[in-house]
Amino acid sequence: MVEDINADQIPEIVENNQVVFVDCHAVWCQPCRTLGPMLEEIHEKYNSKGLRVVKLDVDKNREFSTKNQITGVPSVLVYANGQRVVFDDGNGNKMDRLVGVMPMEVYDTIANELLGEAS
Template sequence: MVDEIMSDQLEKVVSDNKLVFVDCFATWCHPCKVLSPILEGLVEKYGDRGLKVVKIDVDNNREFSMKNRVSGVPSVFVFSEGRRVVFDDGSGKKMDRLVGVMPEEIYAELVESLLGGDA
């Protein structure tokens, strides 16, 4: 299950869970609606291994959006063991979020690499 939270709840969610995906979305955003079932599927598959997915509405959490420079939705932040994950995009560029809708395999590979082991 994917819960919608307010930004002031994020710290507790991150500290209480091994791996957290934070889906920054907007109700008017069509790609956000496409991403939702992908994230729901990840929770079904990996929830018992420590994955938690939460959603933050960027329009209802403007301070969070500005502080984290969320300029495109959907944007997914990833926290592992309480720390924000920074990725290498493959060309040496560092990024701290996944922007847009990626193929489900990308998210699954990320979960696998951070949780370790087989699905």
């Protein structure tokens, strides 16, 4: 089950898990409600392999949201081996988060690639 956390829990969670997806969401956000069950499925599928998914309410964790420039929800921050992951968007642009609801294959691919690298 995906756990709701506070920002101060992130460092310990990142340190103790190979791969972490932090779902930055808001209770009023309709796309967040769509993403929630998808990330629950990712958590169930990959948790035993070293991936953990957690949820962070941006309205309850404003300092974290400001510091990490979370300007759109849902935003998923990905950590692997204790470090924030930076992605190439395919057009040469670097991004350090997934904003919006992506196709399920995107989350599966990221999980597989990072867990493969982490093992």
